[in-house]
Amino acid sequence: MTEYGKPLTVTATPIPGLVVCDLPVHGDARGWFKENWQREKMTSLGLPDFGPVQNNISFNDQVGTTRGIHAEPWDKWVSVATGRIFGAWVDLREGPTFGAVYTTELDPSKAIFVPRGVGNSYQTLTPDTAYTYLVNDHWSPDAAYSFLNLADENADIPWPIPLTDVEISAKDLTHPRLADVTPIPPRRILVIGANGQLGRALRAAYGNAPHIEYTDRSTLDLTSPDLATARRWRDYGTIINAAAYTKVDTAETPDGRRDAWTANVTGVAALARIATGNGITLVHVSSDYVYDGTLTRPYTETDPVCPLGVYGQTKAAGDAIAATVPRHYIIRTSWVIGDGPNFVRTMASLAERGIDPRVVDDQTGRLTFTSDIATGIRHLTDTTAPQGTYNLTSSGDPRSWADIARQVFTLTGHDPTRVTGVSTEDYFSTAKEPIAPRPRNSTLDLTKARNAGIPLTDATEHLRRYLA
Template structure:
């Protein structure tokens, strides 16, 4: 019979399987018995344990020495701890990837626990009678989920069981599991891009190429105004990238209901889904959350002060997304991508020999959608700290008139054909609603550059865009 070790410090030990971590637990006791905090969120997350959001607590009791269970891999995370007795545990990585088939073994007693990540197969053999272990899981069993199994006697895994399998109690079902060569690996959690048919959505399609773990959904595939809870098995997703938005800046001034539905109500639904399922939510914001009265580049922490309805909806969405534990708010400006846009319009005017009057009192930087897509992918793959990041084109700021002149020159036309006018002059004869524009839209890029991503100079991107 083992004796539980008292007085350990809470500490973690990495294993050869990524994400599989053994934990020593403080156990307090005397001749009368013992007490431990089996799961203490504040202390354990502070010590580095993933805040994995358990939703169910299970207990497995085994009355005989040698009872053997497994090897089962489920699409959820587990926190496994012994309540009484002692077990030998064997864990095999059954996830797709380079560590598929890696084995780790260890003994657990009440002073040792283990965090088992999604897709790692787990099995246990009792070493003492009346052994009970508990496990917290962060999803409920579902017939639609992906499970995987490995035979306990697999020759490739070659687990050195303390008690030979021929001498122990094993279920017929566990004995029938496949060998490693026939195991179906657990796929990685999926990424869902919503708004996949817009300018940014198309750039994200190009950025992720043939990555089979990424799904793309346009308005027809996923209605963000409907009930999203039943739309997917959300626990299978690790990331949602929201590339959908109501972007009709001027129309928003009168179509307030449409702007709020598209930019706020839909985002609130995504935020709720992400929070409930431990999903990382990536949301694209706008320079329109500011009033444009600054004289230096806006940092991420600058107070918002939107001027019009569109800006108000974007600011409201930012506040909602900021409540999601795992979130990236990507704030950008003056977006140019595939389809109708300012650059294409100027190039067309140049080809037709038209000399346009263009606003010269709004200052910012162009941002091309492939740079936004690249920045989003960088934040996710580098596991940058969650929060808000400015992401625009780099280089010196310019006015819309300056940009138009660059387009004229790069397309082989006279840049002096472009003349500058004030915002008031430009919209003086407008027949429909006109939203107020921030005059200063320059965003500070220091925070995202510190993560290792440096957006290209917008002039370089403009040259590439124009071919």
């Protein structure tokens, strides 16, 4: 008998992500009414905003009709339209809860959210039973499915009606036992720009697990009109965009301006469409150049952007686009040092070769090592931290470029007084090519990153290890 008047409540189960929902059903002599899926109310209680794209109905006229156990690569919202069913769910995802079981009965006043990879099965307890399920992907023969035998001894499901007495399809009878089940892998993580400095650090942070995919412009063209079909995007959970145009001064030329906008704006817009349409988390790496550097304090994530040059303008535009993706992290960083040509290696080389450099001393900020960025990105995605914008640099006191050059000289055993500090204007006074304006203050406030638990390395200590 359907229970009327229950409040809308959500209850977790022993299977991570499998959530039971009690639904208010309003009834009288005419029948009953319920809101089967009400996005605003249900997501406010913690149910995922899973973005259904298809609504299916299954009807069974006989008591005891039994289906399953099927695990699909999409999320499902299952509820009963009429009648009553016994449901059994088995976690068939890779991980520590593989094989965990949960059972309950469903009637029109109770629904369940079944996350991707959790096997589901149903046995009708009344005649003329119909149940519905919303799914957030379309069926595809190329999708990865997994199955478990209804009579598996390890699952030991307490079927109300013995399986020997019920209607089961021949196909369901042949499903494998738990020991032979192929687990559903995690949703894939795609790292774009994987051969750059940050991309190489992300390779080290994420490793070579089968669900991690690395690509660059030679294998994935973000400007291609076929991008929407270049992958089965519903299999991806996260896209990390480590690709960018970073030639700050060249961006001030006609060709550089075009290339910067193509990579930093057009490419991000294409990824934003893919991520939004497929429920993917987009991780977008930004820059201190979105600010003009006129503040006398560190910049917070909520300070308005005010870029000075073309590069900064394209990064600010890319940030605005990335922020429209429902699931996103924007990582603002500064003065990046990684595996490749960079300021630190240049200063170490000059010191070794006996060259005494003139270095800008009126721009201040913090170095950021690519390994710190990669570690921070993985921390945010692994912990499902609150989404939004995060400043992420190495920690420690802000310094000028000249201060850092002197540190490099000292740490490599050379006299730091060989470094002469000069103003930005003096340094570029003889330049023949266009020079982009630089923010004088590139120091980013790290409070939000610390509160999220991101491990922040002291810049001086990391510099010491880097040079060693």
